[in-house]
Amino acid sequence: MQLYTYFRSSASFRVRIAMNIKGLAYDPEVIWLLDNEQTSEPYRRLNPQALVPTLIEEGQRLIQSLAIIEYLDETRAGPRLLPGDPLGRARVRGLAQVIACEIHPLNNLRVLKYLKQQLGQAQPAIDQWYRHWCEEGLAAFEVLLDDGKAGTYCHGDGVSMADICLVPQIFNARRFNIDLSFYPRTLAIHERLMKLDAFERAQPERQAEAARLARPAPKS
Numbered sequence: 001m002q003l004y005t006y007f008r009s010s011a012s013f014r015v016r017i018a019m020n021i022k023g024l025a026y027d028p029e030v031i032w033l034l035d036n037e038q039t040s041e042p043y044r045r046l047n048p049q050a051l052v053p054t055l056i057e058e059g060q061r062l063i064q065s066l067a068i069i070e071y072l073d074e075t076r077a078g079p080r081l082l083p084g085d086p087l088g089r090a091r092v093r094g095l096a097q098v099i100a101c102e103i104h105p106l107n108n109l110r111v112l113k114y115l116k117q118q119l120g121q122a123q124p125a126i127d128q129w130y131r132h133w134c135e136e137g138l139a140a141f142e143v144l145l146d147d148g149k150a151g152t153y154c155h156g157d158g159v160s161m162a163d164i165c166l167v168p169q170i171f172n173a174r175r176f177n178i179d180l181s182f183y184p185r186t187l188a189i190h191e192r193l194m195k196l197d198a199f200e201r202a203q204p205e206r207q208a209e210a211a212r213l214a215r216p217a218p219k220s
Contacts, residue, residue, distance in 0.1 A: 103137035
């Protein structure tokens with residue numbers, strides 16, 4: 001399997017976690033978002049959305065992190081990432097989508113760039129935009145966890161797709177200095193998840209390409 005990825009991409013982060021949980025090996029193909037490699041013609045032919053991740057298996061292309069995670073869960077052995085009962089699956093999918101379909105799209109890199117470059121917004125306004133949508137989504141997530149069905153993790157005591165979505169979102173919230181003290185249930189689950197090897201190894205700073213940020217820029 002080849003995974004087209006970027007170390008700070010939340011969606012790529014999710015898939016890395018799922019791959020680790022399932023014990024799957026893959027060849028990372030780094031798409032350097034800061035240089036707009038995702039918009040290059042070769043990559044657009046692979047993924048017309050110009051987004052990461054893209055997973056290639058047996059010559060077949062898979063896109064969108066939640067679809068990739070469900071595919072891995074359906075085709076690979078190991079811990080199940082979605083519950084066995086329909087209501088449980090719906091709950092986990094709902095929690096995952098609060099993050100992946102509501103918070104994340106509004107705060108994605110291409111949206112923040114559009115606010116700055118096309119709409120001429122100053123950085124303080126962009127930061128306020130980011131905080132607003134992140135805080136609104138996390139507030140809802142916190143309430144949704146108080147339904148008696150959360151346990152050690154978002155759904156009972158087994159790791160699920162909801163947890164896989166939660167960890168990258170908290171990582172980004174901390175990058176943008178969001179005050180997480182308002183979400184104690186959410187934060188407690190996050191702290192327990194980060195004690196698991198599959199989550200720890202998937203962290204952005206643990207990816208080989210993270211070292212590229214520390215390299216001096218080439219001289220012109």
